[in-house]
Amino acid sequence: LGVSGLMGAGRTELMKVLYGALPRSSGKVRLVQQEIHNTCPQDGLNHGIVYISEDxxxxxxxxxxxxxxxxxxxxxxxxxxxxxxxxxxxxxxxxxxxxxxxxxxxxxxxxxxxxxxxxxxxxxxxxxxxxxxx
Known part of the structure; x- marks a missing residue:
C-alpha cells in the first residue's frame, strides 16, 4: 500500500498511526479482516507493517x-x-x-x-x- 497526497494533508501522520509510531485517536485499523492495535513500532512490525519515512x-x-x-x-x-x-x-x-x-x-x-x-x-x-x- 502506498499513500500519496499534498504536504499537510496528513499522509505521514496516517502512516505513522498505522505503523504504531503515533497514537490512534479514533477509528479502527483492520488487517486481513482482523482489528489490530499498534501502540508502538514493534507492534506494527509484528503485524507485518513497515513505515518507510520520507525523511x-x-x-x-x-x-x-x-x-x-x-x-x-x-x-x-x-x-x-x-x-x-x-x-x-x-x-x-x-x-x-x-x-x-x-x-x-x-x-x-x-x-x-x-x-x-x-x-x-x-x-x-x-x-x-x-x-x-x-
Missing amino acids: RKGDGLILGMSVKENMSLTALAYFSQSIQIDHKAEQLAVGDFITMFNIKTPSQEQQIGLLSGGNQQKVAIAKGLMTRPK
Missing part, C-alpha cells in the same frame, strides 16, 4: 552506522537464533538487496552517511522490505 536522514537511517547495520536493523529477528546473530545469513540478505536495488556502495560496511542521497533512499526502502511486510 531518511531524520527518521529512516542512522547515518553513523554502516549500510549493513542500517538495512538489517529492524529485521534482526530473521538472523538470530536465541541471542546470537547469524552474520553470514545477514550478509547474504543485505548483499541480495544491494544487488536488487543496485545500491552503489564499496562494501556493506560503508558508513551510510557517505553514500549519495539516492543510495541512502534505496537502503531505507530495502530496510523496510527486509522485514518481509505483508
